[in-house]
Amino acid sequence: MTEFIPPGTRYHALPSPFPFKRGGQLLGAHVAYETWGTLDAQASNAVLIVTGLSPDAHAAANADNPAAGWWEGMLGPGKAIDTDRWFVICVNSLGSCKGSTGPATINPATGALYRLQFPELSIEDGARAAVEVVRALGVAQLACVIGNSMGGMTALALLLLHPGIARSHINISGSAQALPFSIAIRSLQREAIRLDPKWDAGQYSEDSYPESGMRMARKLGVITYRSALEWDGRFGRVRLDSDQADDDPFGLEFQVESYLEGHARRFVRFFDPNCYLYLSRSMDWFDLAEYADGDVLAGLAKIQVDKALAIGANTDILFPVQQQQQIADGLRAGGADARFIGLDSPQGHDAFLVDFARFGPAVGEFLSAL
Amino acid sequence: MTEFIPPGTRYHALPSPFPFKRGGQLLGAHVAYETWGTLDAQASNAVLIVTGLSPDAHAAANADNPAAGWWEGMLGPGKAIDTDRWFVICVNSLGSCKGSTGPATINPATGALYRLQFPELSIEDGARAAVEVVRALGVAQLACVIGNSMGGMTALALLLLHPGIARSHINISGSAQALPFSIAIRSLQREAIRLDPKWDAGQYSEDSYPESGMRMARKLGVITYRSALEWDGRFGRVRLDSDQADDDPFGLEFQVESYLEGHARRFVRFFDPNCYLYLSRSMDWFDLAEYADGDVLAGLAKIQVDKALAIGANTDILFPVQQQQQIADGLRAGGADARFIGLDSPQGHDAFLVDFARFGPAVGEFLSAL
Known part of the structure; x- marks a missing residue:
């Protein structure tokens, strides 16, 4: 690490x-x-x-x-x-x-x-x-x-x-x-990590890593760290170019989705999931x-x-x-x-x-x- | 159904x-x-x-x-x-x-x-x-x-x-x-469902059902449907009784977490995940x-x-x-x-x-x- x-x-x-x-x-x-x-x-x-x-x-x-x-x-x-x-x-x-x-x-x-x-x-x-x-x-x-x-x-x-x-x-x-709103958000972030089968009760490795759970947790973080007002001005309803958009069913389409994805990808491998859980819960307490x-x-x-x-x-x-x-x-x-x-x-x-x-x-x- | x-x-x-x-x-x-x-x-x-x-x-x-x-x-x-x-x-x-x-x-x-x-x-x-x-x-x-x-x-x-x-x-x-804040939240709810391996590109059954993804999506919904102000008055920092609390590492501890869990459990099996995805995206569009x-x-x-x-x-x-x-x-x-x-x-x-x-x-x- x-x-x-x-x-x-x-x-x-x-x-x-x-x-x-x-x-x-x-x-x-x-x-x-x-x-x-x-x-x-x-x-x-x-x-x-x-x-x-x-x-x-x-x-x-x-x-x-x-x-x-x-x-x-x-x-x-x-x-x-x-x-x-x-x-x-x-x-x-x-x-x-x-x-x-x-x-x-x-x-x-x-x-x-x-x-x-x-x-x-x-x-x-x-x-x-x-x-x-x-x-x-x-x-x-x-x-x-x-x-x-x-x-x-x-x-x-x-x-x-x-x-x-x-x-x-x-x-x-x-x-x-x-307070409960913040506790609820942090609890959901922790749940996203814990629900990822690769979290494996904290026994993950670099090769089997709870990437999905961390990505979800980070996206929820970024959403709640920013504000609707800022994003209206910054992203509006701008769509991704077709070569950036995601072909998966229900995949990325709007710029705001791509922004969240980029933030999540940068974070996922640069913060340890168990450390995230411990620090997050210390705030609730x-x-x-x-x-x-x-x-x-x-x-x-x-x-x-x-x-x-x-x-x-x-x-x-x-x-x-x-x-x-x-x-x-x-x-x-x-x-x-x-x-x-x-x-x-x-x-x-x-x-x-x-x-x-x-x-x-x-x-x-x-x-x-x- | x-x-x-x-x-x-x-x-x-x-x-x-x-x-x-x-x-x-x-x-x-x-x-x-x-x-x-x-x-x-x-x-x-x-x-x-x-x-x-x-x-x-x-x-x-x-x-x-x-x-x-x-x-x-x-x-x-x-x-x-x-x-x-x-x-x-x-x-x-x-x-x-x-x-x-x-x-x-x-x-x-x-x-x-x-x-x-x-x-x-x-x-x-x-x-x-x-x-x-x-x-x-x-x-x-x-x-x-x-x-x-x-x-x-x-x-x-x-x-x-x-x-x-x-x-x-x-x-x-x-x-x-x-607008982008709402799109971001709905996108994350859809991602929670899609990331659940049991969603299986929409091919789930009653026996293999994306329950975790739906639970996450619903909890995020309930958080954003309500307000911090209401929850401060309603839940404050009240903790669950020890017999209600969750023994899992990082499990439920506060009343607000149990409230979310209850809402999620009631919803999960009463709304079809694919229908949820379609209706959610129609709003973004x-x-x-x-x-x-x-x-x-x-x-x-x-x-x-x-x-x-x-x-x-x-x-x-x-x-x-x-x-x-x-x-x-x-x-x-x-x-x-x-x-x-x-x-x-x-x-x-x-x-x-x-x-x-x-x-x-x-x-x-x-x-x-x-």
Whole structure:
């Protein structure tokens, strides 16, 4: 599975054993990460980025890997997350297949891949692993922790469980608890993978791989990551040329179908199915209300940060902006100077990955004012 | 497949051959329908209902079948569609498996089920078949044609292709053309069925049936027929009791997952997979703009009705209310007294099937004023 991992990735060994919230533990586990910029003498300019389900730690080009990263438009010298000022750390989520220990990693106890022997993964486990990296880099307190999508959940867990770990927080298209519409979509994505006979209870190989299930899961993801509004303008009812169209009965005919197919094909072999299942389910389980007798706002109010920004796209159907509004409200109730911004990006949940014209200034102004 | 058909269903034989818009034809085909109320001496009080993808013709209890129908709350004596005043006809869509000729019907030319030998079905074919029923019942002009969801497309095709067929029109959660978000969702539903090895290019049997594919397709349907807002209130993060939860790895845990599973199980064996594929694709193909050089509003403006109402739910993500607004705008441009109402139903696309408190008065007032 090493083809998943970008060159130049660095690794931090986690304490061994590394126990999990829901039981079980990892031995000899590690977290993949990358950094940009220089930590100042007081170790006061560090910014941590925790990611969505699928990204690796290569958020942007750096000395170790000059290839463009998945957040190249946001991160770099003079950009919204200005690496001339900030020392930026991006970690690959624990449980992923992009360098951190996960279900596609060899279990030292057996010499075979963990697969479904990996312990039940919680968002909180990923948060704790990220904190280990931060501390190992000599940072006692972050200037800011930035979390996108699933990373928005990870950041909230990290802030709640490690009081004082950060002075500020930017939550982008995140959520303080999974709600049933998102759970339903993720459950269906997982079912698509599990129903593929080649998934084989997690025992697939490169030669017998649950490609159909992964393709279905990814297509459903792409549909819910974007918005109807964007697609109306982008694809309309344009049909494929006859040489691109699919001759199968009920095969591809419209450009939007081909777009989904292309996205799915690019994803299928670049993300491990078992890792996908574990990370997906960790989101369903996440609920800050667990820490405050079922009251999610009270859970948020337990978080101690000076300043916070919760932003999202008004067209997001997976992590709707009401959830970012709630994050700002809860953090404000906990004493933070917290602001919510709903941006008119047409691109839905994925807007933060593409609409730098809107997300860039919002993030940049917040960080500049720190 | 006769178990799909409600008792008391009536049949009208279509002209034979019955040619299809995209080529091919049916021999000896028929349309299933039911009626309520009494046609007056001038045959001036007839109302036609054309349906969404899955309903049969049994919209409500009647003398032939006293069981409650799928629109029981809207149709009956003193109800919004008042059968004391109106003679109401509901047809089962051509291509369905609920009584009308479709892919699950025996092809008289071969003595075997049509399956994928059924000609490519268009919304327009269903519209023309419905008009045959109306005329056979002695109705030259309908007082109103009411179309829900896919039936909203059917009704527009029927009005455009048969000028003067109706004096008024109610379009409920319908659309004048399929847009890419809905196409993408339907394409994925069809792919789930086609990917199921038991679909077997349409050659499945009762004993080897594409149950997994149909279950996936239905779950995706239910997700997109409803709304996040409704589910937040209805399910929240409630978990199943341990005796209901699924022991499979990544199995059911939340109530919303069990709700989807229940819906899927009820549907899977009660709708024919090939019929589903044909009807689903007919929606993707539908585009009134075809009749007006690519201008959908101009296509709508060619329709001649005196009065029209286009309504929908503001939470609908599959046929968003902008599409019902467009229908009202286009019909108005064609000279109709046309009104749009976006209702604050939380139930999304399916609201018209359950939120009688909002849809009932809107429909009832329109019909009362005729």
